[in-house]
Amino acid sequence: QAQVSGPRRKERSPRVLFIFLSLMMRLLFLFLCSICGASGTQLNSPSSLGMGAPHGEVLGKPLDRRLLFMDYMPQYNFVPCACAKCGTTSMLNFIYQRIFGQQWSYNVSDNSLDIHNVFRDMWEHNGAQQFELVWDKKQQRKLMKTAYTFAVVRNPILRLISSFKSKIQCTTGRHKGDPNRASYVKQLRLLQGKDTNETCLDLDTFAQALADIHSKGRAQYLNDHFLPQDMACFHTFHPKKWDRVVEVGHPDIFKILAWKLKHTDTTPLAAHQSGTKVLLTESAYKALQKITRREFHMLKDYLEEAPLAPGDRI
DSSP states (O other), X not given: OOOOOOOOOOOOOHHHHHHHHHHHHHHHHHHHXXXXXXXXXXXXXXXXXXXXXXXXXXXXXXXXXXXXXXXXXXXXXXEEEEOTTSSHHHHHHHHHHHHHSSOOOSOTTSXXXXXXXXXXXXXXXXXXXSOEEOOOHHHHHHHHHHSEEEEEEOOHHHHHHHHHHHHTBOOBTTBOOOTTHHHHHHHHHHHXXXXXXXXXXXXXXXXXXXXXXXXXXXXXXXOTTTSOGGGTTTTTSOGGGSSEEEETTOTHHHHHHHHHTTOSOOOOOOOOOOSOOOBOOHHHHHHHHHHTHHHHHHHTTTOOSOOOOTTOXX
């Protein structure tokens, strides 16, 4: 017997609903970001001048590269960029002292008052915010042609070892380590696929953890202290597209900064250095060499410091 039925009610596809909700969330995010920009951009966020990603960030979520690039100084038509552990603290202290005529005096133990937070009101001078965060790709392309663009890079292996000593290394002697060290270790181990209660690592374990993370295709999720340099300043624009790219420690760094800030004092500021040294073992060297091969190829024309080798104490 034939069944008679009335008009069937259309059912929403779960996929369509998901796409619609995702679009709404994205529009809301962009709207809130525009409000931040209109109110002085009070962002406590990473920047392309080495600000670390917030502790306790959601694992499995890549760093928002819009927060890593680009930082623009409109008063000087200047785009500076440097990776975390590339001398950014010295650079920012130099910039701050030349603009404000005094040293950074805010509480360094308060992360929200860190000098790397260049979008906070502490960086406002004579009613003008010194840095703007430019997200728009079209505007970025324009500034890469019209502004002076300047990037500081570092030997990739040496940079990772410096990050290890600062953020991961077990405490020895007077070296107290980062107060958030356990959080860095936890994030690193989870990305590696291991859930442990360790609060510090030795260099071999750290290097193997990074190697595992890279082999799993998870490098983009790393904290910016361990993020490859081709995923930050040079994610969109190759080094050859910048006006000047120099290695950390180059004598021209502070000359260029003073020139762009229209200041005559080019006296460099001392960079922070850890007093401890670690032995670069054969296994650590091989692991780090493998994961930095692409970085070295990209930066080969800019690295002048002698290459590292197993047995070096760094």
